[in-house]
Amino acid sequence: MKILNRRHLLQSLIMSSGAYALGALAADKNSVGKGNPPPPSRSWPYVALDLERTAELAYQFHDRMSSCMYGVFASIITQLAEKVGEPYRSFPCEMMVYGEGGVAGWGTLCGTLNGGAAAISLLVRQEAERKALIDELFLWYQNTKLPAYTPKNPFFPADLPAVKTDSILCHPSVSTWIKEAKVTFYSKERKERCTRLSADTAAKTVELLNASFAGTVAKQSNLGAKTSDCLSCHGKGGVQADVMAKSCTGCHFPANHQHP
Ligand code: HEC
Numbered sequence: 001m002k003i004l005n006r007r008h009l010l011q012s013l014i015m016s017s018g019a020y021a022l023g024a025l026a027a028d029k030n031s032v033g034k035g036n037p038p039p040p041s042r043s044w045p046y047v048a049l050d051l052e053r054t055a056e057l058a059y060q061f062h063d064r065m066s067s068c069m070y071g072v073f074a075s076i077i078t079q080l081a082e083k084v085g086e087p088y089r090s091f092p093c094e095m096m097v098y099g100e101g102g103v104a105g106w107g108t109l110c111g112t113l114n115g116g117a118a119a120i121s122l123l124v125r126q127e128a129e130r131k132a133l134i135d136e137l138f139l140w141y142q143n144t145k146l147p148a149y150t151p152k153n154p155f156f157p158a159d160l161p162a163v164k165t166d167s168i169l170c171h172p173s174v175s176t177w178i179k180e181a182k183v184t185f186y187s188k189e190r191k192e193r194c195t196r197l198s199a200d201t202a203a204k205t206v207e208l209l210n211a212s213f214a215g216t217v218a219k220q221s222n223l224g225a226k227t228s229d230c231l232s233c234h235g236k237g238g239v240q241a242d243v244m245a246k247s248c249t250g251c252h253f254p255a256n257h258q259h260p
């Protein structure tokens with residue numbers, strides 16, 4: 001029988017903690033050296049949110065920080081901070097201001113969608129579900145006449161046209177809309193349109209999240225006949241497999257292309 005005296009005990013403790021530290025270091029080295037990411041953290045807790053309140057908050061928050069992405073993201077996180085508390089309360093929502101104007105005015109991805117996708121990615125870590133929800137959100141945006149939201153106390157009271165813009169991108173989406181509204185980009189109407197769009201997109205994001213957590217989202221994102229047709233040749237496995245995208249028509253106008 002082995003009797004552990006104090007010295008033994010101390011020694012074995014030191015050795016095992018040393019070994020533990022070395023082990024941890026080795027594991028660290030391994031993960032850094034091989035580029036392994038840390039294990040994925042779990043999704044943050046979600047409770048169903050009210051669509052109307054979400055829209056109203058997004059409308060207000062967008063205006064407060066002059067950022068559509070912030071408006072959408074903060075409308076969701078603020079409510080979860082109220083209902084769940086931490087870790088939402090400490091989340092630096094202000095970082096999301098960067099998405100304004102399609103990322104700092106670059107006219108790329110519409111900030112409302114960037115904000116919605118960010119919220120989805122925080123709350124839904126399961127890859128297939130996350131992507132399905134983002135697909136649904138983006139397809140809805142490009143295929144829906146917007147804005148639809150009517151604020152109770154509008155910052156700029158106006159009857160705005162609702163336009164289907166066929167694009168998820170800030171610049172084409174806005175430029176298509178202002179053509180219909182017969183205003184300039186720098187008009188009060190355009191500003192109001194984007195602020196209302198934040199309300200619409202925030203509410204849609206929450207509608208999808210509510211459905212997803214209730215287990216009622218059908219994971220069958222249909223990209224549309226045209227895009228699927230294009231991808232049958234240009235997508236993975238096609239004769240001209242040179243494209244990764246989920247929409248074509250907002251940028252390419254098929255009639256202009258002469259195909260073999
Ligand atoms: C039957 C297969 C097929 C389908 C369907 C198809 N393409 Fe193509 N596409 C090709 C091939 C092959 C080429 C390259 C040969 C060429 O340029 O003619 C090409 C070339 C192109 C080009 C570059 C040449 C150009 O015309 O400017 C664009 C852009 C393009 N396709 C877009 C689309 C879009 C958008 C759709 C859907 C509306 C689509 N394609 C559907 C096979 C296809």
Ligand code: HEC
Pocket residue numbers: 169227230231234242243244245246247248249250251252
């Ligand atoms: C965000 C806008 C955008 C989207 C969305 C997009 N494209 Fe493009 N695509 C471009 C631009 C810009 C170019 C490079 C300039 C050009 O050749 O027109 C390009 C180039 C291409 C080319 C090569 C053109 C050549 O001259 O050979 C093909 C093929 C093509 N796209 C097909 C597609 C298909 C198919 C889809 C949908 C699955 C798609 N694109 C979606 C903007 C877009």
